[in-house]
Structure formats: C-alpha cells, structure tokens
Amino acid sequence: MEHVLEVRGLVHKYGDHTALAGVDLTVGAGECVALLGPNGAGKTTLVRNVIGLIDGDAELIEVAGGNPRRAETRRRLGVVQQAVGFPRSLTVGEIVGGAAVRRGCPPEAASRAIAEMGLTGLEKRRANKLSGGQQQRLQLAMGLVADPVLLVLDEPTEGLDVKARGRFWETIRRRLDDGAGVLITTHLVDEAAAVADRVVVVDRGRVVAEGTPDELRRTLPDRRIEVNTKVPVSVIRALDSVHSVELQHGRTVIAATDSELVIRALLDLDPEASDLTVATASLTEVLVAMTNDEEVAA
Amino acid sequence: MNTRVFRSEVRDEVLSIVREPTALLFTVLVPVAFFALFATMFGDQGDGFGVEAVATYGAFGVLSAVLINPGIGLADARERGWLRVKRADGTPLGVTLSAKVTAALPYAIITLAGIALVARFTAGPLDLSQVLRVIGVLLLGALPFSLFSLAVGARFSLNAAISVLNGVLIPLVVVSGLWFPLEMLPTWLGEIAVYLPPYHLAQLALAQVDGGPVWGHVAYLVGTTIVGAIAAALAYRSAEV
Numbered sequence: 001m002e003h004v005l006e007v008r009g010l011v012h013k014y015g016d017h018t019a020l021a022g023v024d025l026t027v028g029a030g031e032c033v034a035l036l037g038p039n040g041a042g043k044t045t046l047v048r049n050v051i052g053l054i055d056g057d058a059e060l061i062e063v064a065g066g067n068p069r070r071a072e073t074r075r076r077l078g079v080v081q082q083a084v085g086f087p088r089s090l091t092v093g094e095i096v097g098g099a100a101v102r103r104g105c106p107p108e109a110a111s112r113a114i115a116e117m118g119l120t121g122l123e124k125r126r127a128n129k130l131s132g133g134q135q136q137r138l139q140l141a142m143g144l145v146a147d148p149v150l151l152v153l154d155e156p157t158e159g160l161d162v163k164a165r166g167r168f169w170e171t172i173r174r175r176l177d178d179g180a181g182v183l184i185t186t187h188l189v190d191e192a193a194a195v196a197d198r199v200v201v202v203d204r205g206r207v208v209a210e211g212t213p214d215e216l217r218r219t220l221p222d223r224r225i226e227v228n229t230k231v232p233v234s235v236i237r238a239l240d241s242v243h244s245v246e247l248q249h250g251r252t253v254i255a256a257t258d259s260e261l262v263i264r265a266l267l268d269l270d271p272e273a274s275d276l277t278v279a280t281a282s283l284t285e286v287l288v289a290m291t292n293d294e295e296v297a298a
Numbered sequence: 299m300n301t302r303v304f305r306s307e308v309r310d311e312v313l314s315i316v317r318e319p320t321a322l323l324f325t326v327l328v329p330v331a332f333f334a335l336f337a338t339m340f341g342d343q344g345d346g347f348g349v350e351a352v353a354t355y356g357a358f359g360v361l362s363a364v365l366i367n368p369g370i371g372l373a374d375a376r377e378r379g380w381l382r383v384k385r386a387d388g389t390p391l392g393v394t395l396s397a398k399v400t401a402a403l404p405y406a407i408i409t410l411a412g413i414a415l416v417a418r419f420t421a422g423p424l425d426l427s428q429v430l431r432v433i434g435v436l437l438l439g440a441l442p443f444s445l446f447s448l449a450v451g452a453r454f455s456l457n458a459a460i461s462v463l464n465g466v467l468i469p470l471v472v473v474s475g476l477w478f479p480l481e482m483l484p485t486w487l488g489e490i491a492v493y494l495p496p497y498h499l500a501q502l503a504l505a506q507v508d509g510g511p512v513w514g515h516v517a518y519l520v521g522t523t524i525v526g527a528i529a530a531a532l533a534y535r536s537a538e539v
Binding site for chain 2 (some may be wrong): 083094099
C-alpha cells in the first residue's frame, strides 16, 4: 500500500518533558487510522508534527510525499484542529473561499466543499453566528477544499449531534473510497473503531498498541469479570491473562484477555467464589483500563 | 500564487475592519479630535496649525493605527487558533504578517486625511504637494512601529497586547513631542525625545515642510526597522500558536 504518511522515530521534547519518545506511524492511501490515548499521551503533539506546525526530531517524517515543514506539502493536506475560533466578521463563504485561495484552488472548489458539509445556504452567515456543530463542519469544509491526499482530523466530531456525526462519517468513507488517507484522533473510540482500518494507541509518548479494531479486541483485556471471592488481589493479579484487578464495593473486578482461563484458575483457588458475572468491555473501557486513565481522549 | 493569497488576506483584514467599525472610529477619531481641539485652543499662536502640525499630529495618527492594530490582530488570531489554521494551510508567514500591516494603512490614511482637512479649515489653504510628501513619509516611516506591534502580538495574549500597546503609545507620543512642542515640555523630556523613534518620524515629516536635515532621521528609522524586524522574528519564533 502506498503511504501518504510515514513517521519514523519521532521524538518531541518540551524542555525536559518528552512528549513523544520515538513514535512510528504510517497511513496508507485509502486507509483510516484512529489515534487513541489518554489526555497528555502525545496525540496532539504528534498531529502538530504531521501538519508541520512544530518540528520534532525524526528519522523520517514524510507527508503526502513531502516534508510537512514545506508550505506546498501542507497545501495537500486537509486539517481539522481542536479549539479553533473563526474571525468574528467573516462569513462562511469568505472563510472557505479564503482556504481555496490559500491552496491555489478555483472558487468552485469552495462551493463544492460547502455543499459536501451541508452548509449550502449559510454562505453569507458570519462564522461566529454558527452553532458549534456548524463551525466544526465549516472547518472540515476548509479541509476538504483542495481534495487532500491526507486528512488529519483532531477531534473532528466534537460538538456534532448524532445526525451530523453520521454525515461526517459518510464524508470520511467517501474520501477513503476516493483514495485519501485519514488520520483521526477522537474520544469516541467505538465510533472511530467502526470506521477505522487500524487503531494506534499512544500513551506517555509511545505507541503501546496497534492493530485492526478486531485484533485489538482479541489481544486487549476486554473481558470484565466480577466475583465475590476471598482470593487476595495480589494472587489474582499474578494469574495468566489478567491485566488488572481492583476491589469495588467488596467485589473483585478483573480485566483480562481470556475470561475462561481466569475463572478456572479462580475456582481452583476458591471453590466458594460466588455471584460471578462476565461482560465484554467496550473498546473505550479497554483502553481506559490499559492506559490507567479516566478517559481516552485527544 | 503568493500575490493572490496576499490579496485575499488583505481583503479579509479590511473586511474585518469595515464590519467592526468601533475600533476604526476610535483609531481615527481620537487623533483627529485631539488635533481639532489643539488647533482650536492654540491655532492663533505662532504659525498656526498648518502643514507642520499635520506632520507632528499626523505622526501620532499613524502611530495609533500601525502600533496598535497589527499587534492586536495577531494576538487575537493566535489566541483563536486562527493562526494555526493559516499555518496548516501553508500560508507563508510573511504574507500573513504583511497583510496585517497593510490592512492598518487605510486607518492611517483616513486619519491623516482627517487631520489635513481640519488643518485646512483652521489654518487656511495648505500646500498640497507638501501635504502629500508629509503623508507619504509618515506612511513609509510606519514600518518599524508595525514591526514592534507584531512582536508584541506574537508574544503576549490578546488582553496583555492591548494593554501593552496602548500603554506604550501615549507616553511615547507625549515624550516624543507629537502633542506639544518639546519647547513646552521640561528640558529632560526633550533630552529623552531624541532617542525615541516617533520623534525622528515626526522630524522627517517636518523636514518635508521646513527643508530640515533628513538623513540622520532616516538612518535612525532604518536602524529601528532592523531592530523591530529582529524583535518580531524572535517573538514569533517563540510564540505559541
């Protein structure tokens, strides 16, 4: 598969703090990669390196066939960034039109992108009069204006309602079918996993897991076992396939990759163990457990 | 390509000014109103408020536009994350910054025209070629001040940039002798004035009227431009976008 993004050995430091400690990442043409991890994991730093806003040390960082520090390379990207406020006095048409000019596209490209994001009829409305969801769609329209070979989307569904999110994912699928690569960070892990070809989990500046959503579900501790048992936590923790153990309201809660294996071992240790339940955790819960954080977010 | 982007950027900046006219009113009205006030109060003294006064009060008018607007615009764009969007779009930094400076010039031109108009009514007919030379010099001499404005806008938050730039403007204008002739101020202020760039801008503009020396002031302003450019570049490099 032809790569539209290739990062090798990316290290980025802020003073003494290492935000990225040797990250490798690829995105192929027509491939959607979801970048997941807790707050502060390094995802936004990684995204900002990819779109050329900051400059870490890397063996290789090639985006759309070029160096992202070069303006002409960045013009081939479609980008949605977090926390962007539009100029108060400009209209939707002027903002997307300006994006078309900056990328060397004709004015029709702006009209197409506006229509694709469902903003037709709002061209003359000032951006600050749009709802949060409309503003997010406006930013995506700017990103789509030049038919980018790589879309880099940092929390693009933030503020979108269910209907708008559905429309957003439809747009992404269409762009994937057209051969664009997509790198997306989102806290809607399960929603992203439904579309992503590959999931990359980042924690403390390193890639800690990578694979298709199904592969991750198979290898990650997505089984949640709850049981009343006298077996000490430290003993359970030492069992095969157990990832984490904690006591919640007197019950023992275990995260594991293979629930059958753990239950057999547990019953050998404590035949009187009772009130046992097994549930399959969502990918979000798995990643939260894995990264020992309260939330998996961008 | 860059020319097209530059035109688009300037258009956006100018639209922002036209559609948010409050700032325009203050930037233009304050210097013109001050000039009208002083012309009314002191217009019958000395040579009156003719082209010479257009040079000194015009320097104040130009400063109030180019020292304030580009920096505040830049700080606002940074704080909104809009500058990040521009950079990610591949917009050359020079284009973004020069558009902000260029968009401040219409403010300055309207202010200068307003001051010249008041002078026409208070001092009688003016020598048009002198007025045009004064305006040209003031607009060209605005560059170093706009660079310092950008340096502040790249370094400080929006609120801090507004405070810093407004806090610098008035003392700079007074001490440089742009409101009152230096002869009317304490001697020690006059001694400070010769080290301040606005003084040299006003003197360069005055030289178009009284034929005074030019090159010393030009050299001072060129030096200030170089320092301003370095300050703006360093501030931008370390800026969080």
